[in-house]
Amino acid sequence: MRTLTTLAAVALAATLAPLAAQAQAPSCTHTVGMVVSLTGAAGRFGQAAAKSVELAFNELNKAGGAQGIAGCRLAFDLRDAQSQGSVAVDQARQLVDLKKVPAVIGGIISSVSIPIVTSVTAPAGVVQISPASTSPTLTKLGNEGKTGGWFFRTITSDALQGTAAAKYAMDQGMKDLSIIHVNNDFGVNMLAEFRRAYEALGGKIRSVTPYNPQQPSYAAEVTNALKAEAPALYFIGYPGDGTTIVRTWIQQGGPQRFLLNDGMNAADFIKGVGPQFLANAYGTSSGTTKTPSTEFFASAYPAMSGGFDAGAPAADRAFDAAAILGLAIAQAGRFEAAAIRDAIRKVTDPAGEVVHAGPQGFARALQLAREKKPVRYVGVIGGASFDRNGDIVGPFRTWRIANGEVTTVGQMSMEDVAAVQARLPK
Numbered sequence: 001m002r003t004l005t006t007l008a009a010v011a012l013a014a015t016l017a018p019l020a021a022q023a024q025a026p027s028c029t030h031t032v033g034m035v036v037s038l039t040g041a042a043g044r045f046g047q048a049a050a051k052s053v054e055l056a057f058n059e060l061n062k063a064g065g066a067q068g069i070a071g072c073r074l075a076f077d078l079r080d081a082q083s084q085g086s087v088a089v090d091q092a093r094q095l096v097d098l099k100k101v102p103a104v105i106g107g108i109i110s111s112v113s114i115p116i117v118t119s120v121t122a123p124a125g126v127v128q129i130s131p132a133s134t135s136p137t138l139t140k141l142g143n144e145g146k147t148g149g150w151f152f153r154t155i156t157s158d159a160l161q162g163t164a165a166a167k168y169a170m171d172q173g174m175k176d177l178s179i180i181h182v183n184n185d186f187g188v189n190m191l192a193e194f195r196r197a198y199e200a201l202g203g204k205i206r207s208v209t210p211y212n213p214q215q216p217s218y219a220a221e222v223t224n225a226l227k228a229e230a231p232a233l234y235f236i237g238y239p240g241d242g243t244t245i246v247r248t249w250i251q252q253g254g255p256q257r258f259l260l261n262d263g264m265n266a267a268d269f270i271k272g273v274g275p276q277f278l279a280n281a282y283g284t285s286s287g288t289t290k291t292p293s294t295e296f297f298a299s300a301y302p303a304m305s306g307g308f309d310a311g312a313p314a315a316d317r318a319f320d321a322a323a324i325l326g327l328a329i330a331q332a333g334r335f336e337a338a339a340i341r342d343a344i345r346k347v348t349d350p351a352g353e354v355v356h357a358g359p360q361g362f363a364r365a366l367q368l369a370r371e372k373k374p375v376r377y378v379g380v381i382g383g384a385s386f387d388r389n390g391d392i393v394g395p396f397r398t399w400r401i402a403n404g405e406v407t408t409v410g411q412m413s414m415e416d417v418a419a420v421q422a423r424l425p426k
Helices: 004-015 045-065 085-098 112-124 136-143 158-171 185-200 219-226 237-250 266-274 292-304 315-332 336-346 359-370 413-424
Strands: 029-036 074-082 101-104 129-130 151-153 176-182 206-212 234-237 257-258 281-286 353-355 374-380 396-402 405-412
Touching: 029 045, 029 085, 045 074, 045 237, 045 359, 074 085, 074 257, 074 315, 085 101, 085 112, 101 112, 101 315, 112 129, 112 136, 112 151, 112 185, 112 292, 129 315, 136 151, 136 158, 136 185, 136 206, 151 315, 158 185, 158 257, 158 281, 158 396, 158 405, 158 413, 176 185, 176 219, 176 237, 185 206, 185 234, 206 219, 219 237, 234 359, 237 266, 292 315, 292 359, 315 336, 315 359, 315 374, 353 359, 359 374
Parallel strands: 029 074, 029 101, 101 129, 129 151, 176 206, 176 234, 234 257, 257 281, 353 374
Antiparallel strands: 281 396, 396 405
16 A cells, blocks of 8 residues: 655655756656655654655755766655554565665654564665664664664664663652553663663652553553652653643643653644643753754755754654765665665765765765765764664753753763663673
């Protein structure tokens, strides 16, 4: 089944339609796949990410001019995973088996990315790059050789974020709480990593309640969690379900003190719950190092995103995923999966010439790629380098919600996280 939303149609039109203003643009097209959640629990993530990919490819195409990207224009075929693994696999199979794409951007949530890589991309020898899947299971699959070196992600693993969240909770005096978590690979792993660090630091978890996404009501789950009479709630999930769960928690008299995972720093969530109830809401997200790419994205993205701001969850990392993939295609010089896979590390080479997003940066990066010279793309989130499992390491942002807006409190370095992990039981 193929689900093509209005957003998908807009994105495809923007990337596939010939541009009269660029008469010298190449006539051929390199089309990659994109499987993200445009609907369902993680729908807003995918919608924001799709606009980021559109922006990145448009800018790369402009910079490529008549020479293009490996001789052609870049485009993407956007599919809706509907926040469901089975749907995502079906969409990915269509792209890989029928459309013969050599690379796929996606998924957004780990419960979508994992079945795609294990059932479709890795067996087929197709590159997959995710901007938002954080599960440690993906690292485990890499260590076991089950991703085959085909998987990359531009976000840090929850194995690290769980530790960062635990330390931040303790720093804010949240030493006693209950947890409600989405019952999938992301939620279960995030819970495990958080619990390991939080309890070792002296924190007390009064109750743990799993929930299944996209239910019409979560009254039973909230009622169960409230029985523990904890002074705070740690919610692990997605903005759609989270809005309903946190509102129900408040309506049933739960304390208005919250710890939230990455992705919950979303305007829709704040508006849906009510900013007046979130004055004591804190959270962590994968951090960024401000660069000229960050400034370019902050300026260019809101103007074309259809309502998303540059801080929308998954937006910055989706832009960098698309930019890295596009530059890798240029570096490879041909639209073939193995060549693209190998070139990804050549355009994120710490020894390469530093380039940034934007017209001049992309033009220079493409020139270096044509000359087969190493490139150090320093993107919106900073300089990312992939290890053998396709993982990156980076800092974590700590934030809170104040006056209806997400406010950055500080940044937790990898050294800070490593110091906590060194104190944990093996």
